[in-house]
Amino acid sequence: MANLAQEIASYLSTKSLSPTPAWLSTFLPTIRTNTPLPALQKTALFRLLATDITQSLARSPTSCFPATVHDATVRERNLTGPLAVQVLDVEDIGRSCWSQVEAIEAAERGETTKGREIIRSVPSEQETAEGVQAAGAGPHKVLLQDAQGVCVYGIEMHAIEGVGMGMSIGSKLVLRDVVVARGVLLLNPGCVTVLGGKIEGVHKAWKEGLKERLLAKARIGEEE
Amino acid sequence: MGKILCVAEKPSIAKAVANHLARAQARNVNGVTYVKNYVFDYNFTRWGASNVVFTSVVGHIKHQEFAPRYSSWNSCDPLDLFDAPIINSVVEDKKAIARNIEEQARGAQALFIWTDCDREGEHIGTEIRDIALRVNPRLDVKRARFSNIERAHVINAATNPISLDEKQANAVAARIELDLRLGAAFTRLQTLALQSLISQENKVISYGSCQFPTLGFVVERYFRVKNFVPETFWLLKLMHEKDDIKVNFNWRRGHLFDRMAVTIIFERCLAAKMARVTSMQTKPTSKWKPLPLTTVELQKMGSRFLRMDSQRVMKVAEDLYTKGWISYPRTETDQFDKGMDLRSLVEKQQQDADWGPFARNLINSQFRQPRSGRHNDQAHPPIHPVNFVVRDQLQNDEERRVYEFVVRRFLACCSEDALGESTNIEVEYGGEAFRAHGLIVIQRNYLDVYPYDKWESSQQLPRFDVGETFVPKEVQMTDGKTTAPGYLTEPELISLMDANGIGTDATMAEHIAKIKERAYVMTRPKGGGRAGGNGEVRLTTGSRGGRSGTGRGRVAGDSGNAAPAAGNSGIQEFIPTTLGVALIEGYDNVGFDTSLSKPFLRKEMELQMRAICAGTATRSDVVHQNLELYRAVFMRTAQQMNVLKTAIRKYIPQANG
Structure with a gap:
């Protein structure tokens, strides 16, 4: 059994994930030991990606954000990693919140549902005249949390596959050689590995509250 | 010599066509002042030398109404109108016209129908035929196929008669029945239930399946x-400033x-200080000439450039058609038939003081075949000028504007795309990309005759080389605000x-006019309402913005x-009235x-009309299916009338009850 734990832990470390002994010990009794090892390793990864990493990953100085990560006086620093984080929030900062609210409401009315009839819109004169760019391209701003529960914002400088409004809250990312500017992570495809996963409850709450949050955020400007 | 009875859709067409065919004598018709019978001799290919009586109707002769016991609003549940018997009869003030047709048909050998070549015209044609055949069942019934009132075209139509298209007429009959039943049922339902809630006591809250x-x-x-x-x-x-150019x-x-x-x-x-040129591209570009003119496009351009609403534009265009200046203005076709002699149409425009030289230039060397769009209604060509008229001879300024537009559009179609050279420079600066775009118009071509399109040179851009670096003269972070759509x-x-x-x-255009007339919407000149937003911020707009996609995600703000x-x-611009908003929300x-x-x-319903025309659906199936669909909506609306009432009370505060 100890050997099996070892095999699983070493597989997970190839993904830059190091679970706590406590998590491993609750995982092991739930599996059948006659299952082939590769399958067990996959199962372990799958289960781990569905956890809250503040509960399931070991905290070491290199696998967590440094204590000074938020320091806004630092213009630029580098985080070597690898460092596993989970996504707590994602925003599309390329589109206005209101336009996102409108899109959500259109979807609620069923206008975007496939197989149902859609009211075809035509670009307004204003839109035509302005040559509005296609929406939904991002970039995205994400809120990332490490194993010790520290949260840092990241900005998607270049489009990263798997990062977007469709991603699950609780998705795990691994960061390597990331530039931190004024306490914000500058994310590029080269420094981010998207492992996936989801924290079911948190994701559900996030999704349900999305429209309200966008509305509230859109209205902040109104009072100014 | 046999007698041939010709019937057009309106008096003006009868007069114009008759005079093209021969020197016709106008005779009065008993009981109607505006319809005349034009009498002349003509040698038809099909019937030989004949005595011709060329008369007309004035639109539809018959109308459909519910049997008398359903005609009073209190006589029945509006739901009954879905199945109530419908009586088809000659409209009271068209009786003299119908009588004239009967009289003239009696001794005739053939009936030659000259109604407009569209669905409605086909249906009117069947009305005329039915009236004529009742008094003279042995008539040879034919119809003329024409799309403008130009002499050669009319003579050609007289030489090649075709048959009436029963399918198109059936589609119209189906539409008429559905409009009658649905319009009456829903109008009665909502008026009876909601009238007391709005302040005007006797106001009818009318429903139409297109209006809503x-x-x-x-x-x-x-x-x-x-x-x-x-x-x-x-x-x-x-x-950045280079070679004294900003x-x-x-x-x-x-x-x-x-x-x-x-x-x-x-x-x-x-922090990066230096910007680096990553690409510098200069390539030929062109602005495409417009597509041949359709009705929808004419209406849109009318409100944009001719200061007329769609209904007005159509009325004026129809007058121009009747007088023989332009082709039939109701068409979906945006491609000219390859065999059509467009050059001779261009030639006729050479005498004009304004665009004559441009037309002459086309004839001499620059003529190009128009682009072809994707629509063809198989009935009419795109709208085009059929004859030249000195603008002073047109009746009013509106006619002049529409005629000028139709001619300029046509000449533009027969011309060449505008050519230019576009330059795109892209620089990288601190990991971010920045772009400058320049356009030099080299040959204006069609733009010279078509001022409705704008394509203008930007400033000349200085030369940059890929790899070149520079310290930008000015870098700014600014802000702006999104603005509401209009x-x-x-x-x-x-x-x-x-x-x-x-x-x-x-x-x-009629539906749009209807919702204005019903006071469901108001219009006002655009730009009256809101402040313009942030005026400082300008973004590049592609020179071909008009051709980009139409995804729903494009939000003006x-x-x-x-x-x-x-x-x-x-x-x-259109703004709904409180009643309009309340009805829709309800x-x-x-x-x-x-x-x-x-x-x-x-x-x-519209698709099914087309199916009838194509012969893939029958009139009774279509009527039946649609009635069932709407009946379900009717029942639901009747059951939930309180929802509608709530909406009315919400928007019309003085609502009673």
């Missing part, structure tokens, strides 16, 4: 404008809605109706540009899928 979706579009946009929330965005601007580079990201992100990026740009304009409304299958090109100066364009609350404010049901 049309109103729905206006209300939808109204809410988008009303609910709009402006937001601040931030962006970077880069300016070049503005736009940030490839456009703008972002997060101040922190833009601030950080801005700082990194400044209220729906008439061209936008027509586009929406067209895209969603509401009405046909021939009827859209996102672009942050100031609204284009539209105050003086004469375009009207029906939406009863149920979205089949809401009468949505285009789905009507679009389906």
Whole structure:
């Protein structure tokens, strides 16, 4: 059994994930030991990606954000990693919140549902005249949390596959050689590995509250 | 010599065609002052030398109404109108016209129908035929196929008669029956239930299956404008001066809605100090000449450039057609038949003082075959001038404007695309991309005759080389605010109706006029209402913006540009009245899928009309199916009348009860 734990832990470390002994010990009794090892390793990864990493990953100085990560006086620093984080929030900062609210409401009315009839819109004169760019391209701003529960914002400088409004809250990312500017992570495809996963409850709450949050955020400007 | 009875759809066509065929004598018709019988001799290919009587109707002769016991509003449940018997009879004030046809048909050998070549014309043709055949069953019935009132074309139509198209007539019959039943049933239902709630006691709250979706579009946009929330965005601007030319580079990201992100990026740009040219491309570009003119396009351009609403444009165009100056103005076709002699049409325009030289130039060397669009209604060519007329001879300024537009559009179609050279420079600065775009127009070509399109040279850009580095003269972080979309304009409304299958090109203008007449919407000149937003911020607009995609995600508010100066364009914008808003919201609350404010049901009906024309559906099937669909909506509406009442009370505060 100890050997099996070892095999699983070493597989997970190839993904830059190091679970706590406590998590491993609750995982092991739930599996059948006659299952082939590769399958067990996959199962372990799958289960781990569905956890809250503040509960399931070991905290070491290199696998967590440094204590000074938020320091806004630092213009630029580098985080070597690898460092596993989970996504707590994602925003599309390329589109206005209101336009996102409108899109959500259109979807609620069923206008975007496939197989149902859609009211075809035509670009307004204003839109035509302005040559509005296609929406939904991002970039995205994400809120990332490490194993010790520290949260840092990241900005998607270049489009990263798997990062977007469709991603699950609780998705795990691994960061390597990331530039931190004024306490914000500058994310590029080269420094981010998207492992996936989801924290079911948190994701559900996030999704349900999305429209309200966008509305509230859109209205902040109104009072100014 | 045998006698041939010819019947046109309107007196003016009868007169024009008769005079093209021969020197015709006008005779009065008993009981109607505006219809004349034109009498002359003519040698038809089909019937030989004949005595001809050329008369006309005035639109439809018959009308459909419910049997008398259903005609009073209190006589029956409005639901009964879905199956109530319908009586088809000659309209009271058209009886003299029908009598004239009967009299003239009696001794005739053939009936030659000259109604307009569209669905409605086909149906009117069957009405004429039925009246004539009842008194003379041995008539040889034919119809003329024509799309303008130019002499050679008319003679050609007289030489090659064809048969009436029963299918198209059936489609119209189906539409008439559905409009009658649905219009009456829903109008009675909603008027009886809601009338007491609105202040005008005797006001009829009319329903029409096209009117309501049309109103729905206006209300939808109204809410988008009303609910709009402006937001601040931030962006970077880069300016560099080279060879004494100031070049503005736009940030490839456009703008972002997060101040922190833009601030950080801005700082990194400044820290990078040097910008590097990553690409410099100069390539030939062109602005395509317009497509041949369709009705929908004419109506849109009318509100944009000719200061007329769609209904007015159609009326004027129809007058020009009747007088023989332009071709039939109701057409979906945006491709000219390859065999059509376009050059001779261009030739006729050479005498004009303004565009004559341009036309002459086309004839001498520059003539090009027009582009072909994707639509062909198989009945009429695109709208084009058929004859030259000195503009002073036209009746009024509106006729002159429409004629001028039709001619210029046609000459533009026969001309060459405008040619230019576009330059795109892209620089990298602190990891961010910035772009400058320049355009030099080299040959204006069709633009010279078509002032409705704009394509102008920008400043000349200095030369940059790839790899070249420089310290930008100015880098700025600025902000702006999103602005609400404008209220729906008439061209936008027509586009929406067209895209969603509401009405046909021939009827859209009527539906728009109807919702104004019913006081469901008001119009006012665009640009009267709201402040223009942030005037400082300008983003590049592609020179071919008009041809880009039409995805739903394109939200005006996102672009942050100031609204284009539209105050003086004469375009009207539509704002719903409280009653209009209340009705649409009420029906939406009863149920979205089949809401009468949505285009789905009507679009389906429109498709089925086409199926009848194509011979893939029958009139009775289509009527039956649609009645069942609408009957379900009717029942639901009747059951949930309280939902409608709530909406009325919400928007019309003085509502009683």
